[in-house]
Amino acid sequence: MPLWRIRMGSGRSKSGERLSGKTGPPAVDLSEVVIPPAFRCPISLDLMKDPVILSTGITYDRQSIERWLDDGNHICPVTKQPLQSSELVPNYSLLRVIQRWCVDHPSAGIERIPTPRVPASRSQVAEMLSQVEIASRRGSPPSFATAVDRIRLLARENERNRRCAVGAGSGAALTAALAAFCERFAEAEGDVEPNAAVEAALAAAAAVMPLDAEACSRVWTRSCMRRLGRVLQGGSLEGRKNATSFLRAVLEDEVEVANNRKILESTPALVEGLARAVREPICPSATKASLTSIFRMASASDQIASRVVDSGLVPVLLETLAECERGVCEKVLAVLDLACACREGRKRACENALAVPVLVKKVLRVSEASTELAVSVLWRLCKGARDDAVVTEALSMGVFQKLLLLLQLGCGERTKEKATDLLKMMNAYRDRGDCVDSGDFKEVKRPV
Missing domain, CATH: 3.30.40.10 (Zinc/RING finger domain, C3HC4 (zinc finger))
Structure with missing residues (x-):
């Protein structure tokens, strides 16, 4: 050789x-x-x-x-x-x-190769998780925080250790320990130390994401959800960010959300904390996670949808909608559509000068999903308005031509019904004059 x-x-x-x-x-x-x-x-x-x-x-x-x-x-x-x-x-x-x-x-010019660190083993991770479980049931908040932080540091050291931690069942073990810890300190919701320990557990869970269904099922308890709400409302920036991504993972299973609707309804701090993350953005990923979680909760409960409106989120959503990327736009419109399903939500939207202009602008501008959601919100506003002000304003913004083009290009059956209904409502007001921005159609192409 x-x-x-x-x-x-x-x-x-x-x-x-x-x-x-x-x-x-x-x-x-x-x-x-x-x-x-x-x-x-x-x-x-x-x-x-x-x-x-x-x-x-x-x-x-x-x-x-x-x-x-x-x-x-x-x-x-x-x-x-x-x-x-x-x-x-x-x-x-x-x-x-x-x-x-x-x-x-x-x-x-050859440098000595440093001695590599020994990678984590399953037995090592299992021992750490055992300490986490013991600390969650018997230890103080500082000892619990220290135990879960060892898992976080191990998982973030390198990808090899992270895979080892995930393979050893860290996700389910951490969420089970978190639920046990929250239950133990359920009567101490105002104490600082338990909240700090929960933030440490959320950071460890973030290091071993994504969480599987078994891991997510462990935290469906009232004490755990209340503690998450407190972190979302008043935790550190890092804690609030981790809480938004953790809650999004927990709410991913629609069946679990439906089965635990009562727990969500009895925890108003969740909506309030998520709404704060939208009003006062932490980072783009936290904003998206918050909007996704709000949508999933509001979809399962009219009471929660009303709570979203009461949180003052409707005007914030409209302001966000004016200038946002595609991924955020779709999520904002989805939440806005649910909020406008109730009378108070439609009232808040109609009181905002941005509502109709920004909704009309999003039709045929961002994506197919955004178009369908924008049409749905406009339909709700026009149908629920006490007078013709919303209809005539939308007409003046050029929505009539957009809806005709949308029907010509093709859309979903429900959107087609709403667009047709809007056209019928607006047809009686067309003689009042309308205008259309030709730039709205420059990106539209007829399907092949």
């Missing part, structure tokens, strides 16, 4: 001039460095930094062989033998030889 060679730096600066002893370090030796073949990974052919032995006895660099295994390969890359085990055993003997070789070639 031929020896692999690598050419090191030439001892020249970026400008091409040779470095002198006065202006920089001594020039690097120009000779080629021979890297022993045994030091190279059979997959990447690079110098191994973390050599590990596969069950077939062949040594690979950990990063390369893990990528090979993650791609679904179940044979040894060199021997082609089926793998009896995917366990990787550190080859410390070879690592020490490689490190010694690096130390012997400093003049060629």
Whole structure:
């Protein structure tokens, strides 16, 4: 087998001039460095930094062989033998030889390879989770926070540890511990320490996302939801952000949401906290998560939908709708559609000068989903208005032509019914004159 060679730096600066002893370090030796073949990974052919032995006895660099295994390969890359085990055993003997070789070639610019940290094992994670469970039931809030923070630090150290933590069931264990902790301190909702410990648990859960259905099912308790509401209302910025993403994951299952509707209705702090995250944006991801959670809760309960309106969110949604990206636009319109299903919501929307102009603008402008939702909200406002002010304003904004074009291009059956109903309502007022922005149609194309 031929020896692999690598050419090191030439001892020249970026400008091409040779470095002198006065202006920089001594020039690097120009000779080629021979890297022993045994030091190279059979997959990447690079110098191994973390050599590990596969069950077939062949040594690979950990990063390369893990990528090979993650791609679904179940044979040894060199021997082609089926793998009896995917366990990787550190080859410390070879690592020490490689490190010694690096130390012997400093003049060629080779640095000593640092000793890699031992990756987390399932048994190690299991021990940590056991401490979390004990702390949640018997320990103080600081001890619980310390226990869950170990999981967070482990999972965030690297992707390998995160996968190990997830595979060991950290998600379900953390949510079960969180529910037990909240139940233990249910009567101490105003205390600072329990809230801080819950924030630590939410940070740990965020490190092992996404949570599976089993993990999410553990937190459907009144005490846990009340504690989440308190964090959403008055927690730290990081705590509130983690709470929004955690709640979005918990509310993903529509059946669970429907079955636990009473718990959600008895926890007004959830809507108030999520509404605050929309009014006072933390970050784009928190805003999207909050809107998604509000929509899922309001979809399951008219009482919660009314609570969304009472939170003062309708004018905020309209202001957000004026300038927002596509993903946020669709979520805002979805929440606004639910809010305008009730009389008070329609009243709040009609009182806002932005309502009709911004809704008409979104028709045929953003996406198919946004168009259908905007038409639905306009239909609710026009149908529920006490006079013809909303109809005539929408007509003056050019919505009549947009609706005709929408029907021509095609849309869903429910949207088609609402668009047709709107056209009938507006037809009697067309003689009052209307205007249309031709720019509204420049992006519209007839389907092939």
